[in-house]
Amino acid sequence: MREATVLTPKGVASRTTFLDWETQPSPFKHYPSFCHRIALENHPTLGWIGEIRTLTHTQKIFNKPYYRLNVPSAGNLHPIELYVQLRNVSGVLSGIYHLDTHANSLVLIEEIASEGLEPYVGLENRLYGALLFFTLVPFRSGWKYGMRGGRYLYLDLGHAVGGLMGVAHHYGKDFYPVTPQEPSVLNGRLGMGEEEYVAAVYAIGTLSDKTVQPLASPVMRVSPCDYTLENEPLHAWVASQKLYTSLHPHYGKWWTKQSNSTRRSSREFSPKAFGETILTTLLQMHSDTLEIIPIVLVAQTHPCGVYRAGVCCEEGNFTAEIVHLLLDQRFIARANVVILLFAQNFTAHAHSDAGVFAHELYSFGEHHGIGCSGIGAFYDELAVQWSPRPLLYAVALGEK
Ligand SMILES: Cc1cc2nc3c(=O)[nH]c(=O)nc-3n(C[C@H](O)[C@H](O)[C@H](O)COP(=O)(O)O)c2cc1C
Missing domain, CATH: 3.40.109.10 (NADH Oxidase)
Incomplete structure (x- = not known):
């Protein structure tokens, strides 16, 4: 498949x-x-x-x-x-x-x-x-x-x-x-x-x-x-x-x-950075079944770069690579964080796990007044830069 x-x-x-x-x-x-x-x-x-x-x-x-x-x-x-x-x-x-x-x-x-x-x-x-x-x-x-x-x-x-x-x-x-x-x-x-x-x-x-x-x-x-x-x-x-x-x-x-009735997917982000607590909470969100890799693109309180388990393991500006990975969807360039969701195996079940996790991110975003969009369009083979596992889904989050 x-x-x-x-x-x-x-x-x-x-x-x-x-x-x-x-x-x-x-x-x-x-x-x-x-x-x-x-x-x-x-x-x-x-x-x-x-x-x-x-x-x-x-x-x-x-x-x-x-x-x-x-x-x-x-x-x-x-x-x-x-x-x-x-x-x-x-x-x-x-x-x-x-x-x-x-x-x-x-x-x-x-x-x-x-x-x-x-x-x-x-x-x-x-x-x-x-x-x-x-x-x-x-x-x-x-x-x-x-x-x-x-x-x-x-x-x-x-x-x-x-x-x-x-x-x-x-x-x-x-x-x-x-x-x-x-x-x-x-x-x-x-x-x-x-x-x-x-x-x-x-x-x-x-x-x-x-x-x-x-x-x-x-x-x-x-x-x-x-x-x-x-x-x-x-x-x-x-x-x-x-x-x-x-x-x-x-x-x-x-x-x-309230948030159930107002939730929308963001189509643009403003370049303002997240507050420290919001970003720390986001970076620490984990899943029992998925490999979660957040890439911080814009921040004041944390270094930009690739995170694993809440810790920055590779500092750098990855905006160009991430936007290209996600089919060059330009609005993502102004996101604060893009969270990549990988799984051990490419299965229907793992995709649903990724959807559930992403839904939690949407609710988190709506609750804190920050924008969120699921991104299912990506060049699969380019994701190996971040993990050898299959990429199933990405979520972009940023200030509205
Ligand atoms: C599985 C999935 C994949 C999606 N992929 C993209 C995407 O690649 N690019 C994008 O801009 N929005 C993407 N979206 C957001 C949808 O376009 C959006 O949910 C839809 O247009 C309905 O708008 P709403 O979320 O504001 O109700 C995706 C949403 C889901 C659930």
């Missing part, structure tokens, strides 16, 4: 095709209007679900609405959907719901009683509470990025899970991953065709002592896009991945309701 998706200066320079944005597949899935709906705005018990994935900005570009969400997404394509099974939640019909992000409502796609989705995720008894299913829609990313879209699907998934971690932390909800023995069976029961795949499942609630039956028949099938084009290798790669199961219990503490 890595070899099939690397970006090289020659490959990027010789690209001749241009995207027709009129042909962008719909970023929102719509269930039929006859389905029962629950509006989430200010809903006393369910409002938190809407905050995991919510519309935060709408504008018109060339007479077409352009939507942005609380979570960032490569190319703003949003290849994720969220479903939730609710059982025994006071005042709410037990059932399987789709989160309609566009309308901020839950759409009932199947009522449940003694049967449910628990048996497909290894639970023998009824779960009182919520089972959350994140799915991936490969065509939404593949439409623009082709096979490289495979990387962005899992980085985006990490951001989505990072969003869940923030919400869970804020509302004091304990959650844990659950895994299906056979993801393809779960996909079928949830009504996913060949265009959508369950990629992570989390449980919030308590296991009751009541047994549960499998669903008698699959739920209705609705296409996640208004149209689709075949991309066999991308779909085959996504279909062959295990579900993401990581839990990062310390993440989510910077999340607030």
Whole structure:
């Protein structure tokens, strides 16, 4: 997969095709209007679900609405959907719901009683509470990025899970991953065709002592896009991945309701340096699964250069190298820090870990009023200057 998706200066320079944005597949899935709906705005018990994935900005570009969400997404394509099974939640019909992000409502796609989705995720008894299913829609990313879209699907998934971690932390909800023995069976029961795949499942609630039956028949099938084009290798790669199961219990503490609704990716930075505490905290952020290498480009309280575990191991001005690495995206030249995220192995799972870590950086930035942008476009082979491991993602941070 890595070899099939690397970006090289020659490959990027010789690209001749241009995207027709009129042909962008719909970023929102719509269930039929006859389905029962629950509006989430200010809903006393369910409002938190809407905050995991919510519309935060709408504008018109060339007479077409352009939507942005609380979570960032490569190319703003949003290849994720969220479903939730609710059982025994006071005042709410037990059932399987789709989160309609566009309308901020839950759409009932199947009522449940003694049967449910628990048996497909290894639970023998009824779960009182919520089972959350994140799915991936490969065509939404593949439409623009082709096979490289495979990387962005899992980085985006990490951001989505990072969003869940923030919400869970804020509302004091304990959650844990659950895994299906056979993801393809779960996909079928949830009504996913060949265009959508369950990629992570989390449980919030308590296991009751009541047994549960499998669903008698699959739920209705609705296409996640208004149209689709075949991309066999991308779909085959996504279909062959295990579900993401990581839990990062310390993440989510910077999340607030306010920052969830105002978060944006920075497109420019001002050249002011960070305060000492902010920079020190940033440089010390670490991950159990990723190799984190911050490169300080502008600072007053610390030397500029390459950092490892909070310590500057190579002083110098690396602005030119970093901007070139990141496909010569000029605005990055004014960032204070660019954090490179490497992994031991190039896997879908590691990409989601990188997305979760980056989401934490976004929340940290929003909390401290500093700008942040995930950067998924880079010349893969140039990253060996900093690590022999595969580079999965970069995050630029700077003053707004
Ligand atoms: C996986 C991923 C890769 C991204 N790569 C880039 C990038 O290379 N350059 C860039 O300027 N923004 C990049 N972004 C930021 C997106 O363009 C941005 O999230 C999207 O346009 C939506 O805007 P918003 O984050 O302000 O809601 C990336 C975001 C994600 C999640």
